[in-house]
Amino acid sequence: MSTRIEHDLLGDRDVPAEVYWGVHTLRAIENFPITGQAISSYTELINALAAIKQAAALSNNALGLLDDRRTQAIVAACEELRAGKLHEQFVVDVIQGGAGTSTNMNANEVIANRALELLGHNKGEYQHLHPNEHVNMGQSTNDVYPTALRIATWSGAQQLLQAMSVLRQAFADKAEEFKDILKMGRTQLQDAVPMTLGQEFMTYAVMMGEDELRLNEASALMLEINLGATAIGTGINAHPDYAPLVCKQLSAITGIDLITAPNLIEATQDCGAFVQLSGVLKRVAVKLSKTCNDLRLLSSGPRAGFGEINLPARQAGSSIMPGKVNPVIPEVVTQVAYEVIGNDLTVTMAAEAGQLQLNAFEPVIAYSLYRSVRHLINACHTLTEHCVKGITANRDHLRALVANSIGLVTALNPYIGYAAATDVAAEAHATGGGVYDIVLARGLLTREQLDAVLKPEALTQPRLEPLVASANDKA
Template identity: 85%
Template sequence: MATRLEHDLLGDREVPAHVYWGVHTLRAIENFPITGQTISGYGDLIRALAVIKQAAAQANHQLGLLGTVHKDAIVLACEEIRGGKLHEQFVVDVIQGGAGTSTNMNANEVIANRALEILGHGKGEYQYLHPNEHVNMGQSTNDVYPTALRLATFWGVQRLLAAMARLRDAFDDKADEFGGVLKMGRTQLQDAVPMTLGQEFRTYAVMLGEDEQRLYEASALMLEINLGATAIGTGITAHPDYTPLVCEKLSALTGIALQTAPNLIEATQDCGAFVQLSGVLKRVAVKLSKSCNDLRLLSSGPRAGLGEINLPARQAGSSIMPGKVNPVIPEVVTQVAYEVIGNDMTVTMAAEAGQLQLNAFEPVIAYSLFRSVSHLAAACDTLRDNCVVGITANRDYLLDTVHRSVGLVTALNPYIGYAAATEVATEAHASGGSVYDIVLRRGLLTREQLDKLLQPEALTSPRWVTL
């Protein structure tokens, strides 16, 4: 295989001649064989790095620090990468030491070598355009990497929000469909009081809507960036006017109203925004898992369980039990929730572990957030498409459970008194008889009064019935 010779502070190394990355990336490949997942699998991160380098080149050119020829070549290379080209050249492991330096250098080298090609030079001919001196001008890993992480996370969250909205709409549609289906509500897995299946499904939609709002608020924290901070927040090596100008350029290129942090030294070391976002993702996961557990419970059986609803059959459920169908979609969503909850602990510990002016553990924060966001979005879509839209209700069975439930006596409590209601409930439990029949036999209410009190609309809303 043909190679080219590149040099860094540790010495000379042979790099494959055809690749766009260089010696710094080569050493990272050797040093960090951790997950087997390279940053090429995270397109948002690659696009974020490219647009940051493009904004920096434009800002430095406007400040008279970067020549037009260099600027144009860097900008064109960045635009190609933003369009999806050369992503396979981003080959460093997503988890790495060095606070993301390997990721930043991988980007610098790929952009520089593509820019060299654009200018008619060979890869590695850095005397004409250099990864550090030109592509990384006015920058440090310590402001580029966290800014790229914030942009990539923000883009991912927008897709998650869209997936959550689609799932919420599906639950809302089911709530409308099941609006008149009477059933028994339960507390502590015991019969409580009647409700409609529509009310039950509306709850899941409301919970998602609340979480969407919290997630929207947390994602807004990603729009405060530390680009221009360079090494520790003092802005050393950058032009005095670079910081506001590069933020302006980056905002224009992305179409996002980004803001420079008011204190760049604080912003360079503080990972609080990532902790906040991760906590909200955990909230989403917890409530989504709760909803899935409800769906599994309500559909359990189908004959030896609750059997109130039917989930769409998606695959054979057993290699030994013929005809068995399992709730595989809620099961996979719940597993995603467990992963997100674990990722939140990783983010928490990594953010806490930073020392002094920099947090060296942002790569594992990035890895955890990217997985949480993307997996939650996929989980919401599969729950909607492969489960919720196909749910049906066992309407006659649900109504029968209401008629047979001792919980009905609660609705009669205001009219016959707590003591009498307790006696009715006790007898119903012991005999297996219906509350309706026992109340009628005891002469506590007439048939007309019972029919009036036990109308669905009287059982499922705060309504006083005059007898």
């Protein structure tokens, strides 16, 4: 294999001649064999890095610090990256020491070597265009990396919001489909009072909608960037007009309304926005898991469980039990939720561990947020397409459960009194008889009165006036 010689602080190294990365990336490959997952898998991060380098080149050119020829080559290389080219050249591990320096240098080297080719030079001929002096001009890892992470995370959050919206609508559609199906509600897994299956499914849609609002709020915090802060927020080695100009250029390139943090020293060391976003992702995960637990419970059986709804059969459920079908989609979504909850703890500890003017642990924050966002997107799509859209209701079974439930007696309180209702419930529990029949047999209400009280619309919503005269009124 042919090589080229590159030099850094530690000396000379042979770098494969055909690659676009250089000696700094080579050392990172050797130093951080941690996850086996390269940053090439994080498309949004690479695109964000390319946009930042492009904005920086244009800004430095406008300030008279970078000549037109080099600027045009850097911009062209960045545009290629943003179009999806050369992503395989981003080879450093997502978890790395150095506060993201290896990721920043991987980007600098790839952009520099591609720009050199566009200028008619060979890779590694950095005397013509240098990764640090030109591609990284006016920058530091400490403002480039967190800015890229914020842009990438914001982009991922927008995709997650879309996936959540589709899932919310799927639940809302089911709520409409099931709006006339009466069932028993439950508290603490015990019979409570009647409701409709549509009301039950609408709660899942409402919960998802609430979390969309919270995620939208948290993702907005990603739009405040520290680009121009350079090393610790003082802006050393950057032009005085660089920070506002590069923010304007970056906004134009990405189409995102970014703002420069009012205090760049604070913004360079503070990871609070990542903590807040991670917390909202945990909230989404918890709600999804709760919903999936409900779906598994409501569909349990098919004959020895609740058996109120049917989830779409996706695959055979057992290697030993013929005919068994398991709720595999809610199960996988719940596992994603557990992962996101764990990732939130990682983000929390990494943010807390930053010292003084920089947090060195942003790579694991980036990795954790990336996995949480990406896996939640996939989980929402999977739950929507492979589960929720295909759910059906067991109408006859639900009707029978309501008719046989002791919980019906609660609806009779205003008409026969609490004491009489308690006696009816006790007899129903002891004998297995139905509340309807016991009330009728005791002469507490007529059949017409019972039918009026136990109409679905009377059982599932508040009402101003009693439907029949109460026992107290009769007395």
